[in-house]
Amino acid sequence: EVQLVESGGALVQPGGSLRLSCAASGFTFSDYNMDWVRQAPGKGLEWVGHIRRKSSSYTTEYAASVKGRFAISRDDSKNLLYLQMNSLKTEDTAVYYCTKVDSSADDSFDPWGQGTLVSVSS
Amino acid sequence: DIQMTQSPSSLSATVGDRVTITCRASQGIRDDLGWYQQKPGKAPKRLIYDASNLSSGVPSRFSGSASGTVFTLTISSLQPDDFATYYCLQHYTYPLTFGGGTKVEIK
Numbered sequence A: 001e002v003q004l005v006e007s008g009g010a011l012v013q014p015g016g017s018l019r020l021s022c023a024a025s026g027f028t029f030s031d032y033n034m035d036w037v038r039q040a041p042g043k044g045l046e047w048v049g050h051i052r053r054k055s056s057s058y059t060t061e062y063a064a065s066v067k068g069r070f071a072i073s074r075d076d077s078k079n080l081l082y083l084q085m086n087s088l089k090t091e092d093t094a095v096y097y098c099t100k101v102d103s104s105a106d107d108s109f110d111p112w113g114q115g116t117l118v119s120v121s122s
Numbered sequence B: 001d002i003q004m005t006q007s008p009s010s011l012s013a014t015v016g017d018r019v020t021i022t023c024r025a026s027q028g029i030r031d032d033l034g035w036y037q038q039k040p041g042k043a044p045k046r047l048i049y050d051a052s053n054l055s056s057g058v059p060s061r062f063s064g065s066a067s068g069t070v071f072t073l074t075i076s077s078l079q080p081d082d083f084a085t086y087y088c089l090q091h092y093t094y095p096l097t098f099g100g101g102t103k104v105e106i107k
Helices: none
Strands: A003-007 A018-025 A034-039 A045-051 A060-062 A070-075 A080-085 A094-102 A108-112 A116-120 B004-007 B010-013 B019-025 B033-038 B045-049 B062-067 B070-075 B085-090 B102-106
Touching (some): A003 A094, A018 A034, A018 A094, A018 A116, A034 A080, A045 A070, A045 A094, A045 B085, A060 A070, A080 A094, A108 B033, A108 B045, B004 B085, B033 B062, B070 B085
Parallel strands (some): B010 B102
Antiparallel strands (some): A018 A080, A034 A094, A094 A108, B004 B019, B033 B045
């Protein structure tokens, strides 16, 4: 069974840093591009960023709202995806989901992890 | 950036109703659009990819279509399990963008 499990969410002060992890299982992680999506409380979904696989040099894409503050990386040897979040703002408060890019289905997102909550508050 | 305008933002319907949700892209995105269902407190789930292809395991009462820059999700006969929020997502170009969501509620 393909599974994604996020961890690392916490309460952090504005200006602080946090690293989220996403553990992948049930598929060959290194073969797939991966994304992060977030959802602020009571709001809609917002795409955060994307990381390509090794064959595409692990290149990344980011939403303007997080570019320069967030960084996505991966460790294919451990089947782990990361989201390093720096200079956190109150508006970064959200549930963060990792998701696999399904290259066999028009690069749609499937599956999604259960999410991890990041709260930014003083 | 490509804007995805989703409508309506909410609707009330009865079991058995035919429900239609629309996303309009601000520019052409080919068929690079998916539809996702989200229930409260849960992760989104893919329903449709490539605008009109049904994801494995998704009931056939769900369907997607496209006409130019207008994309439609249709539920042919609403079931109790379908009360949820639905989102479209364009992945034609970065930044990827979601529609604002449509909350389907019980009338």
